Amino acid sequence: MDKAIQLPQFEQFTSLTAEKCRAIRDAYSDDDFDEVFPAGSAVVPALFVGRKAQLEKISSLVRGVQRGGGLLGAVIHGPRGTGKTALLSALRQAIGADDAMVIGMTGNGALRSDETLISRLSRFMSPLEETSSSHRGGTKLGVSYHYETSTTHKERIYERDIQSSIESVVDNFPGKPVFLLVDEAHGADPMVLGNLMNSVQAITTGGQGRIGFVLAGTPDTLDVLSDTRCRASWFLDRAQDERLIPVPNDLSVEDCEQAIQAILKAANVTVQGNDLRNMLARCKGSPYFFQVLGQSALASASRHGDIAVFEVGGEIDRRFEKVIGDRYRMMWRNLNDKNLSACARQMGCLWRRMEEVGDEMSYDLIRDALESGLKHPSSKKSVLSLDEAEIHFKHLGLLWSTSGDDEGPWSLGLPSFFDHVEHQFESSRQRALQATLPKLQADMETLFDQVGWRRSGTGKSDLAR
Numbered sequence: 001m002d003k004a005i006q007l008p009q010f011e012q013f014t015s016l017t018a019e020k021c022r023a024i025r026d027a028y029s030d031d032d033f034d035e036v037f038p039a040g041s042a043v044v045p046a047l048f049v050g051r052k053a054q055l056e057k058i059s060s061l062v063r064g065v066q067r068g069g070g071l072l073g074a075v076i077h078g079p080r081g082t083g084k085t086a087l088l089s090a091l092r093q094a095i096g097a098d099d100a101m102v103i104g105m106t107g108n109g110a111l112r113s114d115e116t117l118i119s120r121l122s123r124f125m126s127p128l129e130e131t132s133s134s135h136r137g138g139t140k141l142g143v144s145y146h147y148e149t150s151t152t153h154k155e156r157i158y159e160r161d162i163q164s165s166i167e168s169v170v171d172n173f174p175g176k177p178v179f180l181l182v183d184e185a186h187g188a189d190p191m192v193l194g195n196l197m198n199s200v201q202a203i204t205t206g207g208q209g210r211i212g213f214v215l216a217g218t219p220d221t222l223d224v225l226s227d228t229r230c231r232a233s234w235f236l237d238r239a240q241d242e243r244l245i246p247v248p249n250d251l252s253v254e255d256c257e258q259a260i261q262a263i264l265k266a267a268n269v270t271v272q273g274n275d276l277r278n279m280l281a282r283c284k285g286s287p288y289f290f291q292v293l294g295q296s297a298l299a300s301a302s303r304h305g306d307i308a309v310f311e312v313g314g315e316i317d318r319r320f321e322k323v324i325g326d327r328y329r330m331m332w333r334n335l336n337d338k339n340l341s342a343c344a345r346q347m348g349c350l351w352r353r354m355e356e357v358g359d360e361m362s363y364d365l366i367r368d369a370l371e372s373g374l375k376h377p378s379s380k381k382s383v384l385s386l387d388e389a390e391i392h393f394k395h396l397g398l399l400w401s402t403s404g405d406d407e408g409p410w411s412l413g414l415p416s417f418f419d420h421v422e423h424q425f426e427s428s429r430q431r432a433l434q435a436t437l438p439k440l441q442a443d444m445e446t447l448f449d450q451v452g453w454r455r456s457g458t459g460k461s462d463l464a465r
Contacts, residue, residue, distance in 0.1 A: 010055040013048040013090050020046060021266040028267040028298055036263060037294030039323075042085045042183075044093065045291065046266075047259045050251040051083060057245050058091055058214070065177045065212040066100070071204035073213035075185070077221050077404065078247035079397030079413030081288030084216040087247065088181050091214065100212075101173040103180050107217060107224075108187030114158035117192055121165040125172055158192075163199035170209035177210035185217035186395060190227035197230070219400035219413070220391050246402040249285040249414060256280045256290050263294065264308060269301045273310035279317060282324070284416040292323045328420040331396060335421075339381040342436055343373030343389055345425050347399065348418025349444045357453050361410040365451065366390070366399065372443040376436045 016024075024046055027035040036046050048055065057074065064072045076084045092102050103124055105111060110120040170178055180200070182188070200211050215221060224230065257280055264271055283289035296319040297308040310316060335341050346369040354361050370389050377383050384392065393399035397413040412418060425433045425440075448454070 010059045010090065010094050012094070013044060013055065014052065016047065016262055016266055024263060024266040025268060028269070028302070031302060033295045033298040033302075036267065036298060037291040038086070039288055039291035039295060040081060042089050044086050044089045045083070045287075046263050048083070048086070048090065049255045049259045049287070049290065051087065051247070054087055054245050054247055055090065057242065058087065059094075060242070061212060061214070062091070062095060062179075065179070065210050068210060070207070071200060071211050071213065074215070074243050074245050075221060075225070075404075076214065076216040076245045076247055077219055077400070079249055079400060080218060081286060081397070082247040082249055083287045084247050085183050087245075088183055088214065088216050091179075092181065095179060099176070101169065101176050101178045103169070103178065104183070105181070106183050106187065107185040107193070107215075107221075109184075111182065111185075111188035111192050111196070113189065114162065114192050114195060117196060118158075118161055118165050121162070121169060125165060125168040159195040159199055162195050163202055166199055166203055166211075167208060170203065170211075177212060179212040179214070182213075182215045183217070185215040186221040186224055187217070188224055190224050190230040193224065194227075194230035218395050218397050220394040222404045223391055223394065244404045246400075246404075248402060248411070249287070251283065251285045251287055251290055253277055253280045253283075256283065260290075260294055260297065264297060264301070267298065267301075268306060269298065270307045271310065272307055273314070275312045275314075275317070276310040278312060279310060279320065282320075284414065286414065288327075289320075289324060293320050296320045296323075328417055331398070331417055332420065332424065334396065336379075338389075338392060339377045339379055339383055340373065340389055340392060341378050341421070341424070341433065342376050342440060343370045343393070344398070344418065344421045345433075345437075345440055346370065346373045346444060347393070347412060348415075348421050349440075351412050351415055351418060353444075353448055353453055359453065360408060363401075363406045363408065363410060365447070366410055368447055369444070372440060372447070376439045376443070378432050378436050 024036050027033070034041065035043065038045055054076070058076075061072050061074050076087055078084055088104070092104065095102055101124065103121070105117075105120055110117050166178075180196075182193075185193070197213070200213055203209055204211055215225075217224075257277055260276070260280070261271060279293060280290070283293060293316070296316045297310070299319065300316045301308040304315075308316060332341070332344075335344050347366070350361060350365060350369045367386065367390070370393075371386055374383050374386060374389060390399070398417065399410070400413055401408050401410050403409065424430055425437050428434070
C-alpha cells in the first residue's frame with residue numbers, strides 16, 4: 001500500500017512567514033535584490049501577487065494526480081513576464097521530492113528532437129545493461145535509437161521508444177506519481193511533443209502510472225499543440241476550462257501596494273514619499289514591471305540608509321522608467337527586424353478604438369489590422385505571411401486569446417507597449433514610418449466604418465452592422 005501522500009501547500013507563496021522574512025532581510029543585506037523581487041526569472045517571488053486563481057487550478061491538478069487520477073494535464077499560457085515559469089517553480093516546490101518524481105524540461109531544449117528527449121528521460125530511468133542492436137544508432141540505458149529514413153515509420157518508432165522510457169521512469173519510482181513540467185513549450189518541435197503526449201496518454205490509459213503533465217509558454221504554445229503533427233487534441237478537448245490556465249498582466253494597484261510595503265517592511269526598509277500608487281499604476285498590471293519597481297526600491301534604499309523614497313522623477317522612478325523603456329525598445333527592435341512595425345501600429349490603433357467604443361476585438365478584426373500593416377510595410381525588407389505575423393505577435397506575448405480559442409476574448413498582452421509604437425510613428429525623426437502613417441490611418445478608418453465603430457462620445461459603440 002502506498003504511504004500517505006502529503007498534499008501540496010500553495011498557501012506558502014501568498015503569505016510572509018517568519019522564515020521568509022528572515023530570508024528577505026538576508027538577501028537585502030547581501031544586495032541580492034533580484035532574489036526578493038525576481039524580475040524575469042524562474043525564482044518564486046517573495047509574495048505571489050494576484051495569482052490565487054492560477055495556484056488553485058494547479059493545486060487541483062496536483063491533488064487529482066496524487067489521488068490516482070491517471071493523467072491530468074494543464075497548459076499555463078500568457079504574455080512574457082507574467083510569471084508562468086515562476087508558477088512551474090512553485091509547483092515543483094509544493095510537490096516535494098519525497099512525494100513525487102518531478103522531471104523538468106524545456107521546449108527549446110529536450111523537446112527539439114526525439115533523441116534529446118529520450119536522453120533527458122534516461123537520467124531518471126532504472127540503470128539497465130546496454131544491449132546490442134541491429135538498428136543503426138545503438139542503445140542508451142536499454143532504449144534503442146532508430147534513424148530510419150521514412151518520416152512516418154520514424155515517428156511511430158520514436159513514440160514507442162519514448163513510451164518505453166517513461167514506463168521505465170514510472171517503474172523506477174513505485175508508488176509515486178510522475179510530473180512532467182515543460183517550460184518554454186512554444187519552442188517544442190510539434191512532432192516530438194506529440195510523441196511525448198501520446199506516449200503519456202497510452203501509459204495512463206493502460207493504468208500503468210499516475211502522470212501530471214504541465215506545459216508553460218507564450219500564447220503560440222496553443223498553436224504548437226494544435227499542429228496536425230502534434231496529434232494532441234485529447235489534451236485540450238476534455239475539460240478545457242480546467243486544463244487551460246491563462247496568466248495575464250492583470251495585477252491590481254492595491255494588491256501590489258500591499259505586497260511591496262510588506263516586503264520592504266520585512267527587509268527593514270522605511271517607505272517614504274506619496275507616489276507609490278502612481279508608480280504602480282504605470283506597471284499596467286505587469287508582474288515583471290512590479291518586480292522591477294521592487295528591485296529599484298531596494299537598490300535605492302541600500303544606498304540611502306534603508307529608506308525608499310517613492311516620488312515621481314526621483315531615483316527609484318528613474319531606474320524604473322529606464323527598465324520599462326529598455327524593454328519596449330527591445331520589443332520594438334524585434335518587430336522592426338521582422339518588418340512588423342506597421343502591424344504593431346495597426347494593432348494599437350485597433351485596441352484604442354475598441355477601448356473607446358466599448359466593444360471587443362474579434363479575430364477577423366485582428367487579421368484585418370495585421371493585413372493592413374503587411375500591405376504598408378515601413379521598409380523594403382521581406383514581409384511575413386499573415387499567419388506568420390499572427391504567430392510572431394503571439395510568440396512575443398503581444399497578442400493572445402485568454403480562452404485559447406479564436407472566438408476570444410482577444411487582448412493585447414501589454415497594451416502600453418503599443419503607445420510606444422504610436423509615438424515612434426509620430427516622431428519627426430522616423431521619416432520612413434511617417435511616410436506610411438497616412439495609408440495606415442486610412443485603412444483603419446475604413447475598417448472602423450465598415451464595422452460601425454464610430455466615435456459616439458458615450459463610451460459605447462454606435463453599431464450599424
